[in-house]
Amino acid sequence: MAGVPEVKLSSLYQQLILEHYKKPRNRGTLEDSTVEVHMRNPACGDEIKLQMRIEDDVIRDLRFLGEGCSISQASVSMMTTMLKDRPLDDAIALARRFTEMMHGDPEAAKDRSLKDLRALQGVSKFPIRVKCALLGFDAMQEAIRQTRSDEHLGDVDEG
Numbered sequence: 011m012a013g014v015p016e017v018k019l020s021s022l023y024q025q026l027i028l029e030h031y032k033k034p035r036n037r038g039t040l041e042d043s044t045v046e047v048h049m050r051n052p053a054c055g056d057e058i059k060l061q062m063r064i065e066d067d068v069i070r071d072l073r074f075l076g077e078g079c080s081i082s083q084a085s086v087s088m089m090t091t092m093l094k095d096r097p098l099d100d101a102i103a104l105a106r107r108f109t110e111m112m113h114g115d116p117e118a119a120k121d122r123s124l125k126d127l128r129a130l131q132g133v134s135k136f137p138i139r140v141k142c143a144l145l146g147f148d149a150m151q152e153a154i155r156q157t158r159s160d161e162h163l164g165d166v167d168e169g
């Protein structure tokens with residue numbers, strides 16, 4: 011896209027990103043999802059639709075559909091591989107850590123718990139592309155927020 015700077019990363023990281031971009035994990039539709047969020051990044055033209063099945067504060071399953079740049083699509087693909095059967099609090103902690111890395115925190119960039127996502131750390135030098143990398147995480151956090159606010163509404167009847 012015009013106006014979006016090209017991101018140069020080390021070849022190892024570039025390969026990992028392209029591998030996820032070409033063979034995205036958990037891409038598709040989830041029939042029994044409990045929440046669905048559609049996010050756009052107009053600056054780059056990225057789109058992600060994320061579906062999750064959340065039960066008892068645990069992400070039981072998740073799928074995404076999307077289009078856009080390799081950074082946005084690889085990031086959400088990597089994210090989905092790390093969230094199945096994980097408690098919501100772990101998912102939020104992962105999003106927080108990844109966001110810290112994308113904002114240039116050197117400690118977060120060394121955090122091995124980020125696994126393949128560390129391949130995206132070089133993107134932090136390109137502020138306009140940071141939104142690409144965070145799009146899937148924004149969708150995931152929004153889905154959790156919606157799930158929790160639905161539960162909260164349910165609680166009102168009991169109180």
Ligand code: ZN
Pocket residue numbers: 051054055056078079080081082142
């Ligand atoms: Zn993008």
